[in-house]
Amino acid sequence: MNYTVLDTKLKTLIKLCKETKNYKKLAVVAFILTSNILDEIGIKLGIRPRDKASEETQYRYMKLVNSILTKNFKLILFKDEILDSINLIEREFLKRKGEIPLDHITEIFKIYYEIRKIDVPNLHKQWESNIISEDSDINLYSFLSPAKRQKLNSSENKLKPLILHKLKTKERTIQKELNSSYDKNLFESVIYLKKAKNSLKKEENGKIILTGQLKDNIEYQRSLDNILGYSFIGVFILFFLLGIIVTLEAILFPLLTAAMSFLFLVTYCVSVLFFILYWKNFRNEES
Amino acid sequence: MNSNIKRKFKILYIIGLVLLFASLFLEWYVFQVYNSSDKLIAYWSYNPLIGWSTIFSKGSTFNNIAKPGELQMPLVLTGLFMVILVISGFSVIFKDIESQNDLEKLFPYSYVNLFLIALNLYYIFAFPVFYLLPHKLYFPFLLIKDREMDVVYYYSIGPGYILQIIGFIMIFPYSTFYYNTLVRFKSKEQSPDKVIKKYVQHVQETLDLDKLIANEELKLKFVDKPIDIKEDFEFNYKKVKKRRAKP
Numbered sequence: 405m406n407y408t409v410l411d412t413k414l415k416t417l418i419k420l421c422k423e424t425k426n427y428k429k430l431a432v433v434a435f436i437l438t439s440n441i442l443d444e445i446g447i448k449l450g451i452r453p454r455d456k457a458s459e460e461t462q463y464r465y466m467k468l469v470n471s472i473l474t475k476n477f478k479l480i481l482f483k484d485e486i487l488d489s490i491n492l493i494e495r496e497f498l499k500r501k502g503e504i505p506l507d508h509i510t511e512i513f514k515i516y517y518e519i520r521k522i523d524v525p526n527l528h529k530q531w532e533s534n535i536i537s538e539d540s541d542i543n544l545y546s547f548l549s550p551a552k553r554q555k556l557n558s559s560e561n562k563l564k565p566l567i568l569h570k571l572k573t574k575e576r577t578i579q580k581e582l583n584s585s586y587d588k589n590l591f592e593s594v595i596y597l598k599k600a601k602n603s604l605k606k607e608e609n610g611k612i613i614l615t616g617q618l619k620d621n622i623e624y625q626r627s628l629d630n631i632l633g634y635s636f637i638g639v640f641i642l643f644f645l646l647g648i649i650v651t652l653e654a655i656l657f658p659l660l661t662a663a664m665s666f667l668f669l670v671t672y673c674v675s676v677l678f679f680i681l682y683w684k685n686f687r688n689e690e691s
Numbered sequence: 692m693n694s695n696i697k698r699k700f701k702i703l704y705i706i707g708l709v710l711l712f713a714s715l716f717l718e719w720y721v722f723q724v725y726n727s728s729d730k731l732i733a734y735w736s737y738n739p740l741i742g743w744s745t746i747f748s749k750g751s752t753f754n755n756i757a758k759p760g761e762l763q764m765p766l767v768l769t770g771l772f773m774v775i776l777v778i779s780g781f782s783v784i785f786k787d788i789e790s791q792n793d794l795e796k797l798f799p800y801s802y803v804n805l806f807l808i809a810l811n812l813y814y815i816f817a818f819p820v821f822y823l824l825p826h827k828l829y830f831p832f833l834l835i836k837d838r839e840m841d842v843v844y845y846y847s848i849g850p851g852y853i854l855q856i857i858g859f860i861m862i863f864p865y866s867t868f869y870y871n872t873l874v875r876f877k878s879k880e881q882s883p884d885k886v887i888k889k890y891v892q893h894v895q896e897t898l899d900l901d902k903l904i905a906n907e908e909l910k911l912k913f914v915d916k917p918i919d920i921k922e923d924f925e926f927n928y929k930k931v932k933k934r935r936a937k938p
Contacts, residue, residue, distance in 0.1 A: 413900040420907035429903065440895040447887060453894040526887060624876065631700050631868040638863030649819050649830060656824055
């Protein structure tokens with residue numbers, strides 16, 4: 405989203421609402437903006453969006469995000485002060501149906517801009533070692549990224565317990581730093597370390613995810629059998645079409661109906677036969 | 692077996708393309724008249740590129756009288772068919788689905804292949820229904836004995852049309868497979884960033900600031916009393932509700 409455009413429009417709206425004394429509109433806009441930014445943060449972190457249908461408050465959602473992040477990364481994303489004020493203002497907003505004092509509106513806009521400043525990494529994206537700051541010694545663990553991990557030989561595998569220990573220690577240090585002051589790069593480092601750790605553990609279970617071209621994909625290899633099914637559909641379509649042509653001809657020239665009877669039988673029977681063959685042998689495979 | 696099956700159907704597809712191309716230069720329909728002593732007295736064959744042609748000289752009166760009406764198949768469509776055949780051949784030979792890293796780039800070729808099937812089906816269906824039958828040219832084969840004139844009329848589809856049918860059976864499986872594979876595996880390849888961005892947009896509440904500004908400006912200009920805020924947000928609320936209702 406282009407925040408410059410949004411801010412300019414918001415400025416205009418605030419000015420106009422002040423003139424019309426339509427503060428309720430401003431309050432609603434502020435809450436929608438905060439709700440949207442919270443959804444974005446949550447989704448980026450792999451958390452569900454706020455459940456508006458069951459009237460989950462923004463405060464509760466922020467608490468949920470905090471609890472998940474604390475559990476996984478020992479990180480508190482939304483500070484207590486923000487949580488307290490949003491709780492207070494939101495309760496009043498819901499109780500008074502948007503008619504909240506001007507200072508509350510100012511406060512909620514402040515909270516919105518405060519939350520907007522939080523730049524969270526996208527947990528869904530693929531992590532590569534080069535996204536981590538070059539100054540950081542996290543790069544040392546980059547050989548655990550899925551692509552590079554495959555190159556590990558057996559002698560290096562013996563180092564796994566030591567590597568795991570090192571990873572945990574490093575993770576703890578960064579988490580401490582992160583809690584004293586939030587920094588996107590530090591957060592990315594923690595996520596990266598966690599991924600590296602999980603990846604190493606998965607390897608112990610013998611589960612290695614391979615990436616490559618379609619020909620290497622087992623699902624693609626299985627789907628190759630469908631091609632035979634498509635030829636059955638092709639024959640079905642063709643004979644059905646020929647059947648329609650013969651039917652139209654018989655309608656146009658009724659005298660030919662007797663002569664066409666054999667063609668009727670052949671075209672429609674073949675089409676039905678191939679459809680049944682396809683349905684019985686390939687339909688389930690495709691779905 | 693699996694790796695071979697795709698190669699076999701690919702070869703079949705290429706042969707199908709060649710047959711379809713060749714069909715454009717062959718006869719699609721043949722009309723012949725024989726006399727009582729089985730001597731050919733009239734012969735007309737139809738080709739989509741050159742129209743009706745005969746083996747008799749221009750001076751043959753009966754042959755000229757027996758000439759069927761002009762079918763007027765659009766030449767533009769035939770030209771387009773040839774171009775599509777060439778592009779499709781290029782895509783199958785040089786843009787193999789298995790060895791491509793970026794499947795998105797192959798989508799235009801898959802649409803070309805689908806369009807080729809559509810054109811092929813159009814020829815198979817439209818040629819007899821819209822061009823032959825209205826001129827009383829019977830489909831697919833018919834022999835009529837005219838006892839008054841003591842002649843025999845032979846109506847039959849030609850090798851060109853038969854090649855169109857065979858070509859369809861040959862190209863249909865691979866082009867459908869090509870398209871289906873792209874749709875199936877491309878969706879899995881979509882970048883997480885794009886997916887997340889789309890999802891965020893889907894769940895976020897719509898906020899039309901321009902509309903809100905315009906409303907406030909209107910109020911400021913024309914209305915003295917404050918207007919209920921409900922009006923401004925009703926539209927957005929309904930929109931979000933509608934979007935959420937979608938599965």
